[in-house]
Amino acid sequence: MTNEPHLTILVNSTDSFEDCWQPFFTLFAKYWSDCPHPIVLNTETKVFSYPGLNIQCSQISVNDSSSERPSWSDCLISCLEQINSKYILYVQDDYFLNDYVNTSILYNFLQIMESESYSHIRLRETLGLGPHKPSSKYPLLWEIPQRANYRIGLQAGLWVKDRLRFYLQPNETGWQFERWGSIRARKIKDSFFCQNIDYFNGQNKYIFPYYPTGIVQGKWLEPAVVDLFKQHQIEVDYSIRGFYHLNQRQKFVQFLKNNFRKSLMRYMP
Template sequence: MQNKYSILINTCDNFEDCWIPFFKLFTVYWPDFEGTIYLNTEYKDFSYPGLDIVCTKVCEVNKIPHNVRATWSQCLRWALEAIDTDIVLYMQEDYFLNGSVKTVWVNHFFDLINTNSNIPCIQLTQAGIPALEKSKYDKLFTSTPDYFSYVSCQASFWRKGVMTSIIRDHETAWNFEWWGSKRAKYMGYEFLVLDPNFFSPNESIFPYVLTGVVGGRWYREVVALFKKHEINIDYSKRGFLEENTKPTISKRIKTKLSIYKLQSVIEIIKIKYFLK
């Protein structure tokens, strides 16, 4: 059995402006991390001093032309296939660390998932899925599989094969959480979360800005954090998320989303009634 894990930073090349802030804060708030970090790029390379970063370049590897956009789920699956550990710590490029990572607890939960093959996933933040009742594992609770984002893209330890089994290539990140949650329920996966009676939200073991970029725009919470650490960003390129900002969706995209929704519904029916 492997005694290590990899970190997967899920990203795309259009979010390249997040990479330097992310890794600078990573080195500040998790200086004792030792291991490999996979940055899930499409075509680009990237490095940061003192860190072992492997760029997956999944679209280049899979010979996807630059004028063709691979889906979010395709890129995630390809990245998982490139990782050489059974356990991955999943994050995204705009999860900017803003406090010290409690390495002792992170290692504790890695040991639990690594030595218990029936644990599919452990959420490392209280902002993911809600706790239900105490599990048989130390400092962990169960959650309800009926929760709308039972499959959560917040920071978590995942068994690589479990995450791969939930992925469907046509889905976006939001589809992955929504429809993946329903698939996970019928697949019988029991995802675990931190014990809310022991871990205070104000004393997170893995503290970060939950989403630094929303809808392609900066979340204003990052400004003070970046200023504190002398991270210079041209915010005008993305602009800021405003409360009254509503994304517009073209008729063509709406039609495509309807087709994808039908595909996901069919997948649920197959799992629920035919694949048990």
């Protein structure tokens, strides 16, 4: 990409999720091998490196004598203060890539943000969150209106760094940020968009492809990781975290989603 706006990849994590870092960056290096952007891994005190990747660890608590861990939002705020680029690609440590990043569309979205002064484009929106409004100007984008459920979301997405910081408040969990941040965002006219769900989700082809998400309630989600890690010779001791098991209702919802995608694909041009 030529003349691309300054972008940093922010991998939001915590020291207790250190076991995610090797799998995450192994897959990142595979599926975005020529990533030219700096990568910031948000940690409290720990460091990590991976061959060929420009990873900087935020270590937001390395000089903090307090034994109390900062809140989720305080950690993210401290990390953002270390980043100088105008834009960030926000991802989390269990967004394990399972296919190649579509950098052409990602950079196209970034250029749209630059030219239109958009604040956010979510790259992995799911059904049922909206309502959404198809963009009249950009066919691959849907608008996330002010009154939308989860106007603020933590799936992979491009952000103007200062706008993400604007919506963050101290002493919140990630879940609270999504809910309370969405309520805060309802009062503000801002430009939030996501990928065209009919087009991308219908084909099961994503810009930053991953199963959302690899860890649920602190446990591995088997459909997201086991076959993927085995395919890439990634060894993990699953017994340490154990597996999160879907209940019957969740299994039924997943079944409906999968069949919806298959049905939709039959009618896609």
